[in-house]
Amino acid sequence: MSMDMNWIAIGDISDIPLRGARCVKTPQGKIAVFRTAENQVFAIEDHCPHRGGPLSQGIIHGTAVTCPLHSWVISLETGKALGADQGEVRTIRVRNDNGALSIALENLMMAAE
Numbered sequence: 001m002s003m004d005m006n007w008i009a010i011g012d013i014s015d016i017p018l019r020g021a022r023c024v025k026t027p028q029g030k031i032a033v034f035r036t037a038e039n040q041v042f043a044i045e046d047h048c049p050h051r052g053g054p055l056s057q058g059i060i061h062g063t064a065v066t067c068p069l070h071s072w073v074i075s076l077e078t079g080k081a082l083g084a085d086q087g088e089v090r091t092i093r094v095r096n097d098n099g100a101l102s103i104a105l106e107n108l109m110m111a112a113e
């Protein structure tokens with residue numbers, strides 16, 4: 001883990017409903033931040049690996065989300081599609097300091113595209 005991280009404050013956990021999500025726009029694209037029924041917080045790209053559906057508008061169950069477009073189920077922990085579907089989205093690290101949330105964006109200076 002030598003990659004530099006930029007921690008971006010994204011507000012308080014209470015800004016996200018239980019079993020809800022919000023979409024955070026970053027220079028690296030839209031990030032979906034989810035709060036589970038157990039108050040865990042996960043962040044993944046807000047872009048379904050199937051056809052780019054907005055995962056932040058999906059239904060959360062356990063630690064997975066069902067895409068609102070064609071119902072692929074994506075693990076919030078691994079970003080991988082579950083079941084028979086193949087694909088994955090990037091997961092983003094989340095820090096929770098007594099409810100104050102931040103997400104880690106990789107420092108892209110080294111990441112040539």
Ligand code: FES
Nearest residue numbers: 048050051053067
């Ligand atoms: S775009 Fe998500 S299931 Fe099709």
